[in-house]
Amino acid sequence: xxxxxxxxKLELVQQLKCETVTLELKSAEKGCxxxxxxxxxxxxxxxxxxxxxxxxxxxxxxxxxxxxxxxDIQKKINExxxxxxxxxxxxLTVAEKKGKFFVSAEIPGVELTExxxxxxxxxxxxxxxxxxxxxxxxxTEYEVYSYEAYRKKYQDDIRTVCxxxxxxxxxxxxxxxxxxxxxxKPRLSQINDxxxxxxxxxxRNQEITLSTVLVFCPYPQAYFPQLCITAIAVPGNELGDLGxxxxxxxxxxxIEGTIPEMLEEAIRFVKRNMKTKTIIxxxxxxxxxxxxxxxxxxxxxxxxxxxxxxxxxxxxxxPIQIIMYEDRMEIHNPGGIYxxxxxxxxxxxxxxxxxxxxxxxxxxxxxxxxxxxxxPTIRKEMEKYHLAAPEFxxxxxxxxxxxxxxxxxxxxxxxxxxxxQNLILFCKTPRTRREICQYLGLHSVTYAIQTYIMPLVNxxxxxxxxxxxxxxxxxxxxxx
Numbered sequence: 359x360x361x362x363x364x365x366x367k368l369e370l371v372q373q374l375k376c377e378t379v380t381l382e383l384k385s386a387e388k389g390c391x392x393x394x395x396x397x398x399x400x401x402x403x404x405x406x407x408x409x410x411x412x413x414x415x416x417x418x419x420x421x422x423x424x425x426x427x428x429x430d431i432q433k434k435i436n437e438x439x440x441x442x443x444x445x446x447x448x449x450l451t452v453a454e455k456k457g458k459f460f461v462s463a464e465i466p467g468v469e470l471t472e473x474x475x476x477x478x479x480x481x482x483x484x485x486x487x488x489x490x491x492x493x494x495x496x497x498t499e500y501e502v503y504s505y506e507a508y509r510k511k512y513q514d515d516i517r518t519v520c521x522x523x524x525x526x527x528x529x530x531x532x533x534x535x536x537x538x539x540x541x542x543k544p545r546l547s548q549i550n551d552x553x554x555x556x557x558x559x560x561x562r563n564q565e566i567t568l569s570t571v572l573v574f575c576p577y578p579q580a581y582f583p584q585l586c587i588t589a590i591a592v593p594g595n596e597l598g599d600l601g602x603x604x605x606x607x608x609x610x611x612x613i614e615g616t617i618p619e620m621l622e623e624a625i626r627f628v629k630r631n632m633k634t635k636t637i638i639x640x641x642x643x644x645x646x647x648x649x650x651x652x653x654x655x656x657x658x659x660x661x662x663x664x665x666x667x668x669x670x671x672x673x674x675x676x677p678i679q680i681i682m683y684e685d686r687m688e689i690h691n692p693g694g695i696y697x698x699x700x701x702x703x704x705x706x707x708x709x710x711x712x713x714x715x716x717x718x719x720x721x722x723x724x725x726x727x728x729x730x731x732x733x734p735t736i737r738k739e740m741e742k743y744h745l746a747a748p749e750f751x752x753x754x755x756x757x758x759x760x761x762x763x764x765x766x767x768x769x770x771x772x773x774x775x776x777x778x779q780n781l782i783l784f785c786k787t788p789r790t791r792r793e794i795c796q797y798l799g800l801h802s803v804t805y806a807i808q809t810y811i812m813p814l815v816n817x818x819x820x821x822x823x824x825x826x827x828x829x830x831x832x833x834x835x836x837x838x
Contacts (some may be wrong), residue, residue: 359409364453364462367411368422374788375420377492378823379406379832386412386461387423390434395477396494398439398446399487401465402475403497405700406830408489410435410448413460424458435463443478444468470698473505488754489832491790500672500755507670508697508710514670515713518565519581524555527566527574535574538722559715568669569716572617573723579614582674587613587624587660589680591631595801596683609682617664617716618725624660624680625653631682648743651687651761655739655748658732659689659759665717665726668693673755686801691757701752702829705733746802752831762802781810782819788834811835 359367367381377383382397394410401408413425425431432450439446449464468475474497477485486497507514539558540547546554555561560570571578572585579586591609593601600606609631613623632650663678676692695701697710708730711717721728736748740761749760784797795806814820815828815835823834 359449359451359462359464361451361453364451364460365455367409367462368414368453368455368460371411371414371420373838374823374834374836376788377416378788378834379404379489379491380408380824382408382410382492383414383416383420384410384412385415385417385423386425386431387415389426390431394435394438395441395479395485396487398442398465399475399477399485400489400494402442402446402468403473403487404489404832405467406824406827406832407465407467410463410465411460412462413458422455422458422460424455425461428452428459428461431461435461441478442475443482444472444475446475470505471509473509474502490754498755500668503670503672504668504694504696504755512670513713513715514668515569515716516559516562516567517669518562519568519571520565521581522566522571522575524561524566526576527570528576532560532574535719535723567715569713569719572669572716573719575616577614578616584675584677585669587620587678587680589613589624589627589682591682592684594683595685597681617720618723621657621660621664621725625657627680628656628682628687629653650763651745652739652743655736655761656687658736658739659748659761661720661726662732662759663689663691665720666693666696666712667691668696668755669713669716685763687761689759691759692755694755694757695752701750701831704750705730705737746805749802749804760802762805778814782814782837785820785835785837788823788836790834791831794835 371381371383380401382401384391397408397410401410412431413423415421415423432452435448435450439448446465449466451462451464453460474482474486476482479485483499483502484496486502487494488497488501489495506512536551536554539554549557556564559567561567571581575581589609589611590607593599593605593608598606601608609627611627613620613627615623628651629649634647634649636645637648660680667673667678670693673692678692679688679690681688681690693712695704695709696712699707699709717726717728720726733750736759740746740748743764745764746762749762751758751760781797785794789797791803791807794811795801795803798806798810800806811820815822820835820837822828823836824830824832827833
């Protein structure tokens with residue numbers, strides 16, 4: 359950044375009075391901080407990178423104390439950057455203000471294939487960090503693995519399961535699949551079944567693959583007990599709420615079987631626990647039954663969870679979860695978003711596929727289309743039902759889809775001037791999307807931001823902490 363931009367950043371700090379997901383403050387009045395490794399790692403491991411600003415003391419109410427020596431601190435910052443793997447290349451800027459010097463170190467986010475960036479003194483597993491809010495948190499073993507899995511293109515869906523033999527599979531289902539594979543493909547038809555199994559990853563080095571077990575084994579949970587779906591219906595809006603007779607769950611089922619079987623049983627569970635009401639279609643005047651949520655959207659979300667969840671050894675002990683509350687429904691999927699795509703890009707661009715063989719197998723069996731149409735379909739179906747947009751959340755190795763009922767959008771009305779001023783006052787402290795949603799008494803974060811906050815942003819009454827990336831999931835909203 360330029361010296362003018364650095365001075366502007368100092369003014370922003372005085373407005374925010376806090377650190378952010380892309381801004382770390384260091385005093386450095388009496389010397390260079392000895393341990394920058396955590397922040398260097400976490401900033402490098404996020405797309406936005408980050409800025410470390412030296413010369414502001416958070417403990418003294420963000421007082422501008424300046425740095426002890428602008429030349430020496432740049433040298434020491436670079437020395438610590440050289441201890442990172444891969445080496446961090448900061449962009450350093452110095453500015454003077456009222457006789458005091460301030461230094462900024464812009465840390466660029468590295469390419470996904472080079473992550474995680476870690477401190478060599480601790481090693482990859484213990485020296486890798488991620489930015490959570492305004493703090494640097496050690497990466498979990500799974501988070502470190504997920505970067506390696508993408509970089510090396512691990513295919514966990516075809517890792518071998520040595521305990522399973524061909525004779526343990528459903529021979530009729532497997533034969534139908536092989537027939538579908540050969541249909542219309544003369545070259546495949548000429549290959550004998552044993553070689554075809556190797557070619558199409560039914561087996562690998564003559565051992566059965568995981569995707570084969572999940573689709574063709576009569577009971578996959580004999581080998582992987584937690585590769586299932588746990589489904590519950592809760593008598594309230596939060597876990598722990600009790601029903602009229604003290605019951606914790608209105609319905610509670612462990613859903614097992616092959617992926618096609620789990621899909622159909624999960625849909626039956628959701629249908630059983632949804633209410634159905636009769637409405638008059640405004641377009642044709644016909645009476646029709648309508649469930650709480652569109653079944654097409656539910657099916658797509660469950661298919662996505664089964665096909666795109668993480669099947670590595672790190673998550674094989676974690677089931678998919680379906681939780682039906684009074685006001686919403688959540689589907690929790692082990693394994694965060696795979697590859698380069700971000701949450702705000704879902705349904706708008708073709709993503710990397712975590713389990714390509716499994717996805718292809720289910721396409722051939724006509725369980726899924728495998729055309730990346732799932733997210734757009736979910737959004738369109740919810741819109742047809744006049745429901746809030748579905749919410750997609752990706753955080754630390756878990757992906758959650760949330761559907762809201764029609765009445766769940768009812769929340770605090772802030773149309774009058776007093777309520778509007780109270781919301782602006784609430785944002786005197788920079789707030790996350792979730793905090794604003796909770797303040798408004800809403801459940802849909804997307805609805806809260808689009809309906810209430812963005813009009814204030816457009817009028818200049820609310821500002822963005824990352825104005826150059828308005829859709830950033832790490833955005834903070836604040837008022838002056």
